[in-house]
Amino acid sequence: MNKFLALFVTLVAGALLAYGAEGLPPWGDPQQPASIHVSPRYIEKTVDETGVPNAVTSVLADYRGYDTMFETSVIFTAGVAVMMLLRGMNHGKRS
Amino acid sequence: MVRDLDDIIIRTCARIMVPFMQVYGLYVFVHGHSSPGGGFQGGCIMAASFILLATAFNIKEAKMRFTEKVNGIFCCLGVFIYAGTGAVAVIFSGNFLDYSRWTNILPTNPVMARYYGMALIELGVQITVMAVMVSIFLDLVTGGSHEEVMKTDD
Numbered sequence: 334m335n336k337f338l339a340l341f342v343t344l345v346a347g348a349l350l351a352y353g354a355e356g357l358p359p360w361g362d363p364q365q366p367a368s369i370h371v372s373p374r375y376i377e378k379t380v381d382e383t384g385v386p387n388a389v390t391s392v393l394a395d396y397r398g399y400d401t402m403f404e405t406s407v408i409f410t411a412g413v414a415v416m417m418l419l420r421g422m423n424h425g426k427r428s
Numbered sequence: 429m430v431r432d433l434d435d436i437i438i439r440t441c442a443r444i445m446v447p448f449m450q451v452y453g454l455y456v457f458v459h460g461h462s463s464p465g466g467g468f469q470g471g472c473i474m475a476a477s478f479i480l481l482a483t484a485f486n487i488k489e490a491k492m493r494f495t496e497k498v499n500g501i502f503c504c505l506g507v508f509i510y511a512g513t514g515a516v517a518v519i520f521s522g523n524f525l526d527y528s529r530w531t532n533i534l535p536t537n538p539v540m541a542r543y544y545g546m547a548l549i550e551l552g553v554q555i556t557v558m559a560v561m562v563s564i565f566l567d568l569v570t571g572g573s574h575e576e577v578m579k580t581d582d
Contacts, residue, residue: 419572
């Protein structure tokens with residue numbers, strides 16, 4: 334019974350996502366919002382403003398540096414969480 | 429627990445490959461400014477070299493070269509370098525992570541200061557990713573008991 338419930342929930346969620354994907358702009362459309370808002374400015378000004386020829390690096394590390402900082406923090410947190418879980422478990426077993 | 433396999437072909441190949449992998453990891457990080465690459469990818473390649481050491485030899489061998497203490501320090505040091513690079517800009521009355529304020533320290537123009545600021549934060553990302561990947565690998569493969577592995581002498 335629980336299995337069928339899980340299957341039902343999965344199918345409904347999948348159908349909702351597929352329905353939502355209908356509303357997305359077409360793949361590779363140059364007029365989609367993501368392509369006309371800030372992307373052209375980054376592509377035009379990257380070399381003048383940052384001196385980096387690779388626009389991916391300049392967006393990752395400079396324009397969206399705050400995002401990348403917390404990405405690094407998330408990796409650090411993941412490492413600390415694994416340390417706490419596995420080493421802590423081991424510690425409890427010994428005592 | 430990783431089984432200690434004693435195969436001279438694997439060990440010799442691993443020993444030859446590790447320095448090249450580490451140099452390539454540094455290359456991917458340094459060259460991230462003008463080609464695909466950067467701290468995340470370079471850090472993963474550097475971590476892979478240590479994981480290769482740990483699998484081809486044994487965990488003790490890898491941990492002798494990259495000790496637990498250094499690993500823990502590196503985990504924090506990377507995030508510290510990243511946040512510190514941003515905080516220096518605040519000290520010189522800029523916004524957080526506004527690397528052009530580094531002109532107060534570096535003898536360059538603001539454009540190149542942003543260039544070098546990006547290199548600095550990529551260095552932080554590289555160090556953190558490398559240390560955390562190695563740490564997670566060692567924890568998962570030994571169930572968190574790799575400090576005990578160091579104490580046994582096999």
